[in-house]
Every structure is written in structure tokens, then in C-alpha cells.
Amino acid sequence: xxxxxxxxxxxxxxxxxxxxxxxxxxxxxxxxxxxxxxxxxxxxxxxxxxxxxxxxxxxxxxxxxxxxxxxxxxxxxxxxxxxxxxxxxxxxxxxxxxxxxxxxxxxxxxxxxxxxxxxxxxxxxxxxxxxxxxxxxxxxxxxxxxxxxxxxxxxxxxxxxxxxxxxxxxxxxxxxxxxxxxxxxxxxxxxxxxxxxxxxxxxxxxxxxxxxxxxxxxxxxxxxxxxxxxxxxxxxxxxxxxxxxxxxxxxxxxxxxxxxxxxxxxxxxxxxxxxxxxxxxxxxxxxxxxxxxxxxxxxxxxxxxxxxxxxxxxxxxxxxxxxxxxxxxxxxxxxxxxxxxxxxxxxxxxxxxxxxxxxxxxxxxxxxxxxxxxxxxxxxxxxxxxxxxxxxxxxxxxxxxxxxxxxxxxxxxxxxxxxxxxxxxx
Numbered sequence: 025x026x027x028x029x030x031x032x033x034x035x036x037x038x039x040x041x042x043x044x045x046x047x048x049x050x051x052x053x054x055x056x057x058x059x060x061x062x063x064x065x066x067x068x069x070x071x072x073x074x075x076x077x078x079x080x081x082x083x084x085x086x087x088x089x090x091x092x093x094x095x096x097x098x099x100x101x102x103x104x105x106x107x108x109x110x111x112x113x114x115x116x117x118x119x120x121x122x123x124x125x126x127x128x129x130x131x132x133x134x135x136x137x138x139x140x141x142x143x144x145x146x147x148x149x150x151x152x153x154x155x156x157x158x159x160x161x162x163x164x165x166x167x168x169x170x171x172x173x174x175x176x177x178x179x180x181x182x183x184x185x186x187x188x189x190x191x192x193x194x195x196x197x198x199x200x201x202x203x204x205x206x207x208x209x210x211x212x213x214x215x216x217x218x219x220x221x222x223x224x225x226x227x228x229x230x231x232x233x234x235x236x237x238x239x240x241x242x243x244x245x246x247x248x249x250x251x252x253x254x255x256x257x258x259x260x261x262x263x264x265x266x267x268x269x270x271x272x273x274x275x276x277x278x279x280x281x282x283x284x285x286x287x288x289x290x291x292x293x294x295x296x297x298x299x300x301x302x303x304x305x306x307x308x309x310x311x312x313x314x315x316x317x318x319x320x321x322x323x324x325x326x327x328x329x330x331x332x333x334x335x336x337x338x339x340x341x342x343x344x345x346x347x348x349x350x351x352x353x354x355x356x357x358x359x360x361x362x363x364x365x366x367x368x369x370x371x372x373x374x375x376x377x378x379x380x381x382x383x384x385x386x387x388x389x390x391x392x393x394x395x396x397x398x399x400x401x402x403x404x405x406x407x408x409x410x411x412x413x414x415x416x417x418x419x420x421x422x423x424x425x426x427x428x429x430x431x432x433x434x435x436x437x438x439x440x441x442x443x444x445x446x447x448x449x450x
Contacts, residue, residue: 042183055079071116081105091116091137099141102127124148134159164207167192178203189214197240200225211236213282219356222246227253230277247271254280257290263300265293269309279313284321288314288391308350308446315348346439352447356441362436363403366429371399376422402426407433 046064054061060080067087071094078098093114100118105127112135121141127148133155143161146168153174159181165188168222172194182204185382190212192198197219208230215236221243228250233242234257244267254277257265272294274280279287295310319338324331342348347353370377383397402417408429418426 059292086110095119096122099123104205107132108132112347118143129154133157137140139163139165142166147171147335149173150176153177155179163183164188169193172196172198175199177201183207183209186210194218194220199223205229207233208232217245224248226250227429228255230254233260234254234258236260236262237264240264241266244271249275257293257397258286259289260293263297265297266301267294269306285318288317288321291317310345312347312350316343319343337354341435341439345436346443349439349446352440352443355443359407359433359436359440362429362432363400363407366406366425367399367403369399369425370402370422371395373422374398375418376419377402403429406430410434 046061048064048066048069051061051064051066051069055075055077055175058077062082063084065085065087066089069089070090071089073093074095074097076097078100079096080099080101080120081103082101083104084102085108086102087108088111090111090113091106092111093116097119099121103123103126105124107124107127108130110129110132112133115136115138118137118139118141122139123144125144125148129148130151131153133153134148135155135157135160137156138160140162142163143165146166146263147170147436148167149171151173154176156178156382157180159178161181161183161186164186165183165394167189168191170189170192172192173196175196176194177197177199180203181200183206184271185207187205187207187209190210194214194216196198196217198216199221201217201221201223203225204225205225205227205353209227209232209423210230211233212278213235216238218240220238223243223246225246226248226376229252231253233255238261242262242265244338249271253275255272255275256277257258258278274378276287276290278290280286291310291314295307295314298304298307298310319335322331322335324335326332344354345358346352372395374390377398383401384391384393387394406426406429410433
């Protein structure tokens with residue numbers, strides 16, 4: 025450490041310290057000896073140049089300390105300290121770990137701070153507005169149970185490893201603007217009283233807001249999702265979470281890992297949010313995903329074959345048939361497939377029908393044109409009016425597909441009415 029770090033002289037200024045305070049010279053002398061500065065009050069401490077030895081403060085009060093272009097090669101600790109209006113006017117480099125756990129910062133704006141080791145702010149209290157601007161964290165960054173008493177804003181910061189913001193409390197707003205998260209972003213159990221926004225921030229791994237409490241709007245619509253980005257929101261509390269279905273589709277961690285019961289709960293939360301915001305199309309999407317995961321969460325085993333048939337029937341009629349009442353177009357599409365499918369069956373067995381009149385009189389009854397027309401008209405009649413409209417038209421075993429199509433037509437009509445009514449009423 026250069027001598028200028030020990031004696032930052034100011035011409036004409038009294039360097040003596042009142043009782044209970046340490047002078048700047050005394051502080052740098054302790055640092056040079058590798059000792060911890062404890063139980064002291066220091067005014068206008070200026071860090072400049074290179075520091076090779078560990079820097080440690082415990083239960084100290086630092087008034088307007090300056091970190092101007094300093095480089096710390098060893099670990100730096102501020103434990104249980106109060107740092108009032110720190111200044112970062114030039115880039116600061118921490119080659120090892122930086123710990124500010126249990127300390128209190130007042131009006132802190134961290135600007136162009138790089139931490140190559142782990143960063144720990146567990147239990148730290150930030151008074152008034154807090155800002156992290158253009159900061160880089162190479163390893164794990166922890167804000168476990170930190171308290172933000174004013175607005176907190178992270179702008180163009182980069183987190184190359186785990187960003188742990190679990191269980192923090194933000195009494196005002198919490199905003200991330202154009203930040204980069206290479207590792208997991210954990211916001212589990214945290215609480216934000218006002219605006220929560222991730223504007224333009226990019227996430228490459230897990231975005232976890234499970235059990236978080238959002239008392240105001242949570243803006244997630246502007247996030248950028250990497251190819252491996254996944255979302256978790258189990259048991260989150262909030263009715264104004266703004267996020268688009270396309271941002272979630274195929275990215276819900278619980279659904280991807282086969283935990284369908286948890287996925288069902290998360291889609292239920294999203295459905296409630298969309299309903300509160302009167303986004304009914306998005307609510308239908310969330311409800312559909314809720315029902316799909318509800319079906320998949322029920323055990324179905326061949327040792328209990330009725331569970332397999334139940335699951336298949338629900339998939340065929342409720343999922344494919346009408347999207348669990350959210351998509352009437354599916355019912356129309358399903359009806360078309362059923363009609364064409366049974367028309368082919370009837371056309372192949374045209375000799376099993378009483379055909380008094382041929383659609384094309386000039387051709388034999390088993391011609392391709394007559395087979396196709398008889399099969400199609402019969403299928404449409406059975407599907408729309410059931411067996412009552414064509415009783416005693418089929419012979420022998422051909423009555424079995426007629427009965428099956430009749431039942432399927434009746435069910436699909438009911439499903440279409442339900443799905444269509446749901447759309448129109450709302």
C-alpha cells in the first residue's frame with residue numbers, strides 16, 4: 025500500500041480527532057498492520073491506490089468515505105458498521121471477497137464496483153435511496169434478509185453467478201434495469217411494498233419468485249429470457265403480476281421437471297392475476313394449463329386400468345375436444361375429425377346399410393362416389409341427430425360404430441356450447 029494511503033493530507037485542516045474517533049492516519053496504520061479497525065468513528069476516509077492486505081472494520085461509523093479508483097487485493101469486511109454517504113466516483117476493484125453484512129448504509133450509490141470474489145450483504149440495512157450502477161459480481165452475490173428502506177435500483181449490473189435476493193424487505197420499490205443474470209436469480213420469500221420491475225433485464229437461468237409478496241404491481245413483461253431461463257412462482261402472493269403467456273410457455277420449472285401438482289398451483293396463481301387484470305384470453309390459457317397439470321398429477325397405473333381409461337377420456341374429450349371449455353374451435357375441429365373418420369368406416373362397409381336411394385343413380389352402390397357420399401351423409405346424420413334419425417339403417421355389427429359416433433356427437437355438442445358460452449358471456 026503506498027504512503028499516500030496512510031496520510032491523505034489536506035492543507036490547513038486539523039488532523040486531530042475528537043474523543044472516540046480515529047484519525048485517517050491511525051486507520052491506515054492499523055490497516056497496514058493487518059489489524060481490524062473496531063469501535064471507531066472515522067470522517068472522510070479516502071481509499072486510493074492499491075491495498076494488498078485485508079481491510080476489516082467492525083462496529084465502526086464511517087462518515088462520507090471515498091472509494092476512488094482503489095484496488096483491494098485481499099478480503100474487505102464491514103461488519104456491523106454504519107457507512108454514511110459513501111462515494112464511488114471512480115471504478116473500484118475488489119479482487120477477493122467483499123462483505124458488508126449486518127451494516128447500515130445511508131444514501132449509498134455503488135458505481136462501477138467490481139467484485140471478483142463473493143459479495144455478501146446479508147442482513148444489511150440500506151437507508152434512503154440505494155443504487156447499484158454498472159457493477160459486476162463475478163461470484164455469488166447475497167442480499168439475504170437485507171432491508172431496503174428507500175427505493176432500490178440496480179442498473180446495468182452483471183451477475184455472473186448466483187444472485188441471492190431471498191427474504192429481503194423493500195419498503196419502497198425494487199427495480200432492475202438492463203441487468204444481466206448468468207446464474208440463478210432467487211427472490212424467494214422477499215417482500216416489496218411498491219413497484220417491482222425487471223425492465224430489460226436478461227435471465228439465463230432460474231428466475232425464482234416463489235413465496236414472494238408483491239403488494240403492488242410486479243412488472244415482468246420486459247424481461248429478456250435466455251434459452252435456459254426457467255420460472256418458479258410457487259405460493260407467490262400478488263394479484264398484479266404482469267407477465268405474458270409466451271414468456272412462460274415451456275419455461276415453468278415445476279412443469280418441466282414433472283412436478284405437476286406444483287405447476288397446477290402456479291398456473292392457478294397466474295389465472296387469478298389475469299382475471300384481476302381482466303385479461304380473459306390469458307386467463308383461459310392459464311386455466312387450460314392448470315387443468316392439464318391437474319390431469320397429469322393424478323396417478324394412472326395399469327394395475328388400476330380404470331385410471332388409465334379415465335385419463336384417456338379426459339384427454340380426448342375435455343382437452344382435445346374443447347380445451348377444458350376454453351377453446352370452442354377445438355370442438356369444431358374435433359367434430360370434423362370424428363365425422364370424416366366414421367365416414368371412412370361407413371364407406372368401407374357400405375353393404376351393411378339399407379340404401380334404398382343411391383346418391384349417384386347411374387353408378388353401382390359400391391362405386392367410390394356412392395361409397396364416399398353414403399359414408400359422409402350417414403356420418404353427419406348420426407353425429408348431429410343420433411341413432412333416432414337413422415334407426416334401422418345399419419345392419420349387424422355396423423350398429424356399433426353408429427352408436428359410438430352418436431354418443432361422441434352428443435358429448436361434443438355439449439362441450440361446444442359450454443366453451444362458446446364461456447367466450448360470449450365474458
